[in-house]
Amino acid sequence: MALARNKMDAPPSSDASAPTVLQSRRSWSWYRFSEGITPYLLIAPLLILIAIFIYWPLIYSFYLSFFDWNFVRPDKTFVGWDNFTRLPNDPRFMRALHGTWIYFVALVPIQVFLPLGLAILLWPIRASRAQSAYRIMLFSPTVIAYSVAAVMWLWIFNPLQGILNKLLTGFGVERINWLSDRDTAIWAIIIVATWKTLGFHLLLYMAALEAVPNDYVEAASLDGASNWQIMRSIRFPLITPTFFFVLVTTVISVNDDVFGAINVLTNGGPFESTTNIIYYLYQQGFQYFQIGAASAVAVIVFLATALLTWLQFRFVERHVHYG
Amino acid sequence: MASRSETTPTGMDFGRAGSVSEQESSGAAMRSGLGKVVIHLVVIVLCFLTIFPFFWMVSTSFKQADEVFTKSIHLFPSSPTLKNFPNAFTYFPVANWMWNSFGIAVLTTLGKVLISVPAAFAFSRLKFRGDKLLFAMVLATMIVPGIVTVVPNYILVSRLGWLDSWVAVIIPSLPATAFYVFLLRQSILTLPQDLLDAGRIDGASTIKLLWQIVMPNVRPAIAVVVILSFLGAWNQYLWPLLVLNDFKAKTLATGMQFFTANTEAAQMWGPMMATATIAALPPLLLYALAQKQIISTFVTSGIKG
Numbered sequence: 001m002a003l004a005r006n007k008m009d010a011p012p013s014s015d016a017s018a019p020t021v022l023q024s025r026r027s028w029s030w031y032r033f034s035e036g037i038t039p040y041l042l043i044a045p046l047l048i049l050i051a052i053f054i055y056w057p058l059i060y061s062f063y064l065s066f067f068d069w070n071f072v073r074p075d076k077t078f079v080g081w082d083n084f085t086r087l088p089n090d091p092r093f094m095r096a097l098h099g100t101w102i103y104f105v106a107l108v109p110i111q112v113f114l115p116l117g118l119a120i121l122l123w124p125i126r127a128s129r130a131q132s133a134y135r136i137m138l139f140s141p142t143v144i145a146y147s148v149a150a151v152m153w154l155w156i157f158n159p160l161q162g163i164l165n166k167l168l169t170g171f172g173v174e175r176i177n178w179l180s181d182r183d184t185a186i187w188a189i190i191i192v193a194t195w196k197t198l199g200f201h202l203l204l205y206m207a208a209l210e211a212v213p214n215d216y217v218e219a220a221s222l223d224g225a226s227n228w229q230i231m232r233s234i235r236f237p238l239i240t241p242t243f244f245f246v247l248v249t250t251v252i253s254v255n256d257d258v259f260g261a262i263n264v265l266t267n268g269g270p271f272e273s274t275t276n277i278i279y280y281l282y283q284q285g286f287q288y289f290q291i292g293a294a295s296a297v298a299v300i301v302f303l304a305t306a307l308l309t310w311l312q313f314r315f316v317e318r319h320v321h322y323g
Numbered sequence: 324m325a326s327r328s329e330t331t332p333t334g335m336d337f338g339r340a341g342s343v344s345e346q347e348s349s350g351a352a353m354r355s356g357l358g359k360v361v362i363h364l365v366v367i368v369l370c371f372l373t374i375f376p377f378f379w380m381v382s383t384s385f386k387q388a389d390e391v392f393t394k395s396i397h398l399f400p401s402s403p404t405l406k407n408f409p410n411a412f413t414y415f416p417v418a419n420w421m422w423n424s425f426g427i428a429v430l431t432t433l434g435k436v437l438i439s440v441p442a443a444f445a446f447s448r449l450k451f452r453g454d455k456l457l458f459a460m461v462l463a464t465m466i467v468p469g470i471v472t473v474v475p476n477y478i479l480v481s482r483l484g485w486l487d488s489w490v491a492v493i494i495p496s497l498p499a500t501a502f503y504v505f506l507l508r509q510s511i512l513t514l515p516q517d518l519l520d521a522g523r524i525d526g527a528s529t530i531k532l533l534w535q536i537v538m539p540n541v542r543p544a545i546a547v548v549v550i551l552s553f554l555g556a557w558n559q560y561l562w563p564l565l566v567l568n569d570f571k572a573k574t575l576a577t578g579m580q581f582f583t584a585n586t587e588a589a590q591m592w593g594p595m596m597a598t599a600t601i602a603a604l605p606p607l608l609l610y611a612l613a614q615k616q617i618i619s620t621f622v623t624s625g626i627k628g
Binding site: 034035036038039040042043045046047049050052053054055056057058060061064071118121122124125128130132133134135136137138139140141143144145146147148149151152153154155156158161163166167170195198199203249252253256259260263264278281282285286291294295298299301302305306309 | 457
């Protein structure tokens with residue numbers, strides 16, 4: 001089929017779905033039938049996998065959350081709402097909740113607004129030759145594994161031999177036990193998370209800024225608008241879809257993302273100061289084999305995520321301008 | 324526009340010619356020149372902070388064991404050695420981990436492309452009963468955090484006897500493609516309708532249309548999906564951590580853990596950084612090669628509703 005090459009020259013068809021020439025010997029009705037089920041065949045692999053590995057586990061988590069089970073025992077014991085009502089009495093759960101909150105309030109602004117500010121800062125020098133070098137460097141932490149990033153930082157944070165403390169003691173500052181002090185450990189993880197994710201959102205914002213049509217900017221600048229006014233009243237409103245996308249995905253994934261860093265750097269310690277609800281679920285399920293408790297937490301995480309997403313669509317999305 | 328450019332008399336090339344936005348600044352050229360220098364300085368400091376952990380990892384991986392523990396800071400190894408790399412391979416089955424990471428990443432990528440491209444085509448260009456609802460169901464998976472499905476999937480995978488095998492990692496991670504389906508769909512939607520009509524006139528079946536017209540024309544978007552899937556699969560952590568318990572079955576991202584469990588062995592930092600370097604290199608190379616492609620797809624496909 002040579003058509004793919006000179007695609008534009010082909011005459012438009014008045015009836016796209018009915019082929020005028022049938023090359024196969026199959027009957028018309030067979031053709032209609034096979035074409036009718038083709039869409040379903042095309043989406044079937046994806047939908048079957050989604051059903052088995054995303055929707056079914058979701059439903060099964062709800063089911064398991066009402067049972068006491070340790071994964072090994074053949075029978076599950078129905079316990080009603082016990083797995084849920086017990087959670088507030090578990091001090092480890094409450095500390096995990098507190099950690100979740102700290103990660104959330106620290107990292108959502110850092111991951112949503114910092115790269116936006118940076119993208120705006122970089123805008124005036126976008127045409128400079130150094131620009132793509134900057135972009136490559138700033139984006140590089142995004143492409144490596146969280147666990148590898150955490151290992152790199154484990155070495156930097158090392159209390160005795162780590163370069164950070166060597167630098168600090170060089171300036172006469174006392175040595176800090178970054179990862180074993182309950183006041184600093186969570187901030188060490190937040191530093192790693194910031195370092196790790198800054199570049200991706202920066203890239204999205206920069207791409208969005210570049211996609212803003214020039215005619216709007218031209219019109220405004222002819223009207224005497226200043227740089228800042230153009231950024232605020234034209235460019236920013238036009239990149240709000242990207243802003244919204246970044247906001248929603250960050251809110252969903254921020255606590256999920258730090259899991260690797262927590263597991264490598266602190267294992268949730270010291271004194272559970274760096275744990276969060278995701279890490280708590282992991283420990284309940286895979287260290288203590290409390291399948292019911294882990295599932296109850298899974299249900300809570302899912303409902304909280306759904307609620308947060310709904311709230312954002314309800315209250316933030318109305319300010320989004322879809323170009 | 325012409326009047327604007329006259330107010331920037333430095334004659335410097337402020338960027339791509341003809342772009343009005345370059346002339347947004349009507350202020351004094353001196354001030355804007357100085358402003359740009361300041362911006363460059365700020366960004367350079369930021370780049371330095373970003374790159375330093377990488378530099379430090381690589382530098383440590385080439386250091387002799389005793390130099391790792393000097394009192395003062397040695398930015399570069401004084402007598403560089405390659406010893407840490409073979410050492411890492413003898414302390415731990417790093418070769419197995421590399422092979423597992425590679426195999427899992429390649430097969431996962433292949434699988435994700437095979438299921439997401441046809442689906443994206445169907446959702447963008449075909450009309451069928453329930454298409455909107457089914458597409459919404461695909462997109463809705465994006466708000467299901469991975470952790471929520473982990474316990475039931477672990478039960479399923481262990482019942483199937485898949486633990487410690489590649490399939491255990493690959494198959495359950497395949498359906499996490501909603502974002503790729505979305506990207507590909509955006510890309511397919513930009514194809515001119517005439518192009519598809521022409522194929523129809525020729526009597527091409529839907530499958531042929533997908534294979535011979537759509538796929539060749541959305542190659543850049545497919546390339547991006549390949550790159551992003553590979554990165555995601557190479558870097559995944561939680562799921563392989565759960566289903567790969569055997570020492571040799573681990574991936575690089577999950578195997579690294581053993582070094583941290585053995586930090587009392589003081590001479591480990593060199594081999595550990597060597598392994599981290601090995602684990603970080605493929606994704607960094609891939610990104611360096613394909614960054615233009617990735618960026619342009621984000622620009623053209625747009626993160627829009």
